[in-house]
Amino acid sequence: MAMDPKHFRNTLGRFATGVTVVTVNDGETSRGMTANAFSSVSLDPPLILVCVDQNATCLEMIRNAKKFNVNFLAEKQKDLSDWFAGKGRDAEDQFSELDYDMGENTTPVLKGNIGLLECELFNEVPGGDHTIFVGLVTRALFEEDVKAPLLYYASSYRKMDLDAEFN
Numbered sequence: 001m002a003m004d005p006k007h008f009r010n011t012l013g014r015f016a017t018g019v020t021v022v023t024v025n026d027g028e029t030s031r032g033m034t035a036n037a038f039s040s041v042s043l044d045p046p047l048i049l050v051c052v053d054q055n056a057t058c059l060e061m062i063r064n065a066k067k068f069n070v071n072f073l074a075e076k077q078k079d080l081s082d083w084f085a086g087k088g089r090d091a092e093d094q095f096s097e098l099d100y101d102m103g104e105n106t107t108p109v110l111k112g113n114i115g116l117l118e119c120e121l122f123n124e125v126p127g128g129d130h131t132i133f134v135g136l137v138t139r140a141l142f143e144e145d146v147k148a149p150l151l152y153y154a155s156s157y158r159k160m161d162l163d164a165e166f167n
């Protein structure tokens with residue numbers, strides 16, 4: 001029997017994640033896409049993956065650019081998540097009002113991120129209605145001060161209580 005998509009989504013939603021914005025620059029345009037289908041893959045070589053919807057505008061851009069960045073969002077950056085998941089889709093220049101730099105790979109780096117992975121496209125794997133982009137990490141940066149991440153759980157953004165550590 002076919003899996004009910006809503007039930008499947010709701011079940012997956014019980015896996016808590018952080019939130020990333022995947023950024024790309026193809027030499028002409030920069031774009032970003034909110035993504036939580038992100039995972040580490042390998043330490044040696046350093047590989048990560050992100051699953052991108054076949055209909056996402058940035059899909060072809062990543063293929064063409066052969067590089068992308070993964071920005072790990074801080075709790076304070078919820079607006080950026082909203083922007084790159086919807087409201088900013090039709091903006092001619094998604095970055096014109098944003099605080100960002102260009103990374104060493106000339107791909108946008110969102111200021112205030114809590115972690116950054118600059119990647120070369122290592123491999124592309126078919127994944128149903130998504131494409132799995134495997135990235136070879138060429139530069140990794142993180143915020144030394146442990147700052148609250150933006151979380152996504154059960155279809156909602158959540159906050160982490162950084163003081164609530166297990167002993």
Ligand SMILES: Cc1cc2nc3c(=O)[nH]c(=O)nc-3n(C[C@H](O)[C@H](O)[C@H](O)COP(=O)(O)O)c2cc1C
Pocket residue numbers: 019031032033034035036037038051052053055056057058059081084085086089152
């Ligand atoms: C919390 C959250 C996580 C998301 N994760 C993904 C993801 O992992 N992969 C994906 O393709 N779309 C994901 N989306 C949807 C995309 O951000 C959205 O469809 C985006 O507008 C597509 O980018 P485009 O403008 O390049 O088409 C997510 C949205 C939200 C709000």
